[in-house]
């Protein structure tokens with residue numbers, strides 16, 4: 405969620421199989437961008453229910469609605485329906501939301517151009533940001549952190565971008581490890597290439613103005 409990295413799920417599943425353990429995946433950020441039909445990290449790695457017994461996803465990210473789900477065997481789901489107290493004592497989702505989510509699911513599966521466009525944005529962002537000299541993380545996903553280190557400087561850069569009409573939040577400890585404050589660039593299929601170029605231009609302009617940057621370069 406903060407690094408944009410991918411867990412080595414095949415190895416984790418193999419290890420779990422050896423230990424006769426179950427694997428539970430929270431794929432909040434994988435559904436939509438990952439997998440040929442947006443099925444997330446499990447689809448991305450060609451895994452299935454024999455590998456991942458409990459698959460959790462949220463609807464508030466790529467789905468664009470709200471709520472969450474658990475996918476698994478009928479036995480698992482029936483057990484949760486009967487015994488999971490937070491589920492039993494929570495008002496169910498309104499039908500309108502369920503309906504919108506079903507539509508999102510349909511788009512997620514069928515409109516491959518959204519993933520292709522998103523991947524093109526990711527590629528262009530990484531190429532442009534590296535040309536500016538920004539430190540990125542090893543992410544091939546829509547979450548593209550720009551490592552700053554110091555929280556004050558991360559906030560300053562975020563503010564400079566905001567003044568130029570760009571919302572890129574500064575993520576600081578304790579959300580991320582100490583000394584690894586960053587700007588969390590979150591790309592979406594709804595962004596245009598022109599908007600991405602705007603971001604790169606603003607970063608090229610603001611990065612050298614950041615406190616201490618000129619001194620560090622001297």
Ligand SMILES: Cc1ncc(COP(=O)(O)O)c(C=O)c1O
Pocket residue numbers: 405430432433462463464465471472
């Ligand atoms: C990894 C992960 N899981 C779960 C959630 C919870 O999402 P929600 O509150 O939309 O269900 C988040 C939210 O950012 C997340 O990053």
